[in-house]
Amino acid sequence: MRGFTLKTVEDGVAEARKCWAQQLNCAESVLRGVCHAQGIDLPDIAKKMATPFGGGVGRAEDLCGALAGGVLAIGAGVGRARPEEDKLRGYNAAGELHKKFRDRFGSTSCKTLNKSDFKSPEHRVRCGEFVDECARFTIEILRQK
Numbered sequence: 001m002r003g004f005t006l007k008t009v010e011d012g013v014a015e016a017r018k019c020w021a022q023q024l025n026c027a028e029s030v031l032r033g034v035c036h037a038q039g040i041d042l043p044d045i046a047k048k049m050a051t052p053f054g055g056g057v058g059r060a061e062d063l064c065g066a067l068a069g070g071v072l073a074i075g076a077g078v079g080r081a082r083p084e085e086d087k088l089r090g091y092n093a094a095g096e097l098h099k100k101f102r103d104r105f106g107s108t109s110c111k112t113l114n115k116s117d118f119k120s121p122e123h124r125v126r127c128g129e130f131v132d133e134c135a136r137f138t139i140e141i142l143r144q145k
Helices: 009-021 026-038 044-057 065-078 088-105 110-114 121-144
Strands: none
Touching: 009 026, 009 121, 026 044, 026 065, 026 121, 044 065, 044 110, 065 088, 065 121, 088 121, 110 121
């Protein structure tokens, strides 16, 4: 984040929404939106790492991909690169995101949230809300750390 200009929370949410509208999955969209707001220039390899989290981890409908993308963005922002660095900043931020998401939506399970529906227009609307809110929550949490 050093040396980059932070954008507003709403700029990050708008970027996540744009990515979602361009057919990136939920995890990819949140990761890119949050990193956009935080001034983090993701290398392609990092962008690729978010792809399998879509659909609740490979469409297994487990952990919500939007939440997974937020956790990945937290890692990009406050994670560690070496074992001697502080891991608790990342743990605490991810724990806070998990709690906020669960409190807001009642679950972190893709199956519960998306109702096993990846084909209807309602899916795009439903999951779009998770993308927006998770990007917002993640940026706000990172700004406090």
